[in-house]
Amino acid sequence: MSDALPKIERLKKRPDFLACAQGPHCARGAVLVQARSRDETPLVRAGFTATKRIGGAVERNRAKRRLREAARLLLPALASPGFDYVFIARGGVTTRPWPRLLDDVKSALIRLAADRDRPQS
Numbered sequence: 001m002s003d004a005l006p007k008i009e010r011l012k013k014r015p016d017f018l019a020c021a022q023g024p025h026c027a028r029g030a031v032l033v034q035a036r037s038r039d040e041t042p043l044v045r046a047g048f049t050a051t052k053r054i055g056g057a058v059e060r061n062r063a064k065r066r067l068r069e070a071a072r073l074l075l076p077a078l079a080s081p082g083f084d085y086v087f088i089a090r091g092g093v094t095t096r097p098w099p100r101l102l103d104d105v106k107s108a109l110i111r112l113a114a115d116r117d118r119p120q121s
Contacts, residue, residue, distance in 0.1 A: 008075050011047030011084055020047070020086040026111045029104035030093035031067065034086040035112045042081035046071050050089035063089035066098075070105040078109040080116060085109075 011017060023036035048067050050060040067087040079085065093101065 007043055008071075008079070009043055009045045011045050011086065016045070016084060017047055017049065017086055020084050024112060024115055026108040026115075027090070028108040028111070030090050030096045030101060031070075031104045031108060032088040032090055033105070033108040033112060034088070035080075035116075036084045037080075037116075038082050038084060040082070044075060044079040044081060045084045046075060046079075047084070047086045048089075049086065050093070054089050054091065054093065059094055060089070063093045066093060066101060067105070070102055074102065074106055074109060078106065078113065080113055 011020070020034045020036040023034060025032060025034040027033075048064045048071070050063040050067075052060070054060050054063050067089060071085070071087060075085070087105070096104070
């Protein structure tokens, strides 16, 4: 069954987040998505972060919950196997209408995939 969706795990360690910061990124609306290719396994890993600029702890947690749910819905279809993704909340992520937030995440993932597939010159 080669058409199986990639298994998605969580990034939890700081070195993994820092390694993703060195890769390509795409900012769309209320979210910034960073990606990094790994050659180890076809596993997809995702991490979520929100800085104090977003607001207090309640606002940051709400922002990360919204990004986790968007990633849960979109990553199985749009993620590239063997990649790590970091979703960084930007201003307005907690007040952005849900369909617009999904569009932001989807367009960022599509853009990262297109950049990956583009031949290097």
